[in-house]
Amino acid sequence: MNCQECKDQFDALLSRQIAAERRSTAEAHLRQCAACARAFAEEQKLWKLLGRAEKRPASLGFADRVLRQLDSKPAREPRWWEAWTIPWRWATAVAVLVAVLAVSSIAILRHQQIEKEKQARATHFEQLFSVAQVDDPDLILLLPLDQNGDTL
Numbered sequence: 172m173n174c175q176e177c178k179d180q181f182d183a184l185l186s187r188q189i190a191a192e193r194r195s196t197a198e199a200h201l202r203q204c205a206a207c208a209r210a211f212a213e214e215q216k217l218w219k220l221l222g223r224a225e226k227r228p229a230s231l232g233f234a235d236r237v238l239r240q241l242d243s244k245p246a247r248e249p250r251w252w253e254a255w256t257i258p259w260r261w262a263t264a265v266a267v268l269v270a271v272l273a274v275s276s277i278a279i280l281r282h283q284q285i286e287k288e289k290q291a292r293a294t295h296f297e298q299l300f301s302v303a304q305v306d307d308p309d310l311i312l313l314l315p316l317d318q319n320g321d322t323l
């Protein structure tokens with residue numbers, strides 16, 4: 172039995188809730204290890220002090236509260252890859268934002284281009300309509316209808 176194993180048996184030794192074989196092994200270690208013997212003596216003093224302390228009843232529901240806490244999941248430390256991903260979450264958010272802005276800009280530019288084309292078609296249609304209104308064929312030749320590549 173090493174020192175840590177021996178210290179782990181202190182409570183069992185003092186409460187006399189230890190198997191005979193384990194007790195004799197721990198007592199053998201205490202006889203040959205001065206450090207553990209000193210630590211065990213301190214533990215014995217503490218147990219005696221606690222034994223003399225005034226006993227107070229636990230508050231109502233104390234056992235239930237303790238059992239509930241024991242049943243609840245312990246808080247877990249984040250794994251290294253979880254801590255590592257936190258800056259990557261921000262990087263991903265920024266990348267998504269940039270992508271959304273780029274797509275929006277392209278959509279706006281495309282919309283403006285479509286509006287210009289619509290305007291040009293409307294203007295062209297108005298010119299064609301004005302041609303239909305003219306009765307004199309010589310006047311038609313003077314109208315600027317070949318701006319969009321159209322000729323009469």
Ligand SMILES: [Zn+2]
Pocket residue numbers: 173174175177200204206207208
């Ligand atoms: Zn020891």
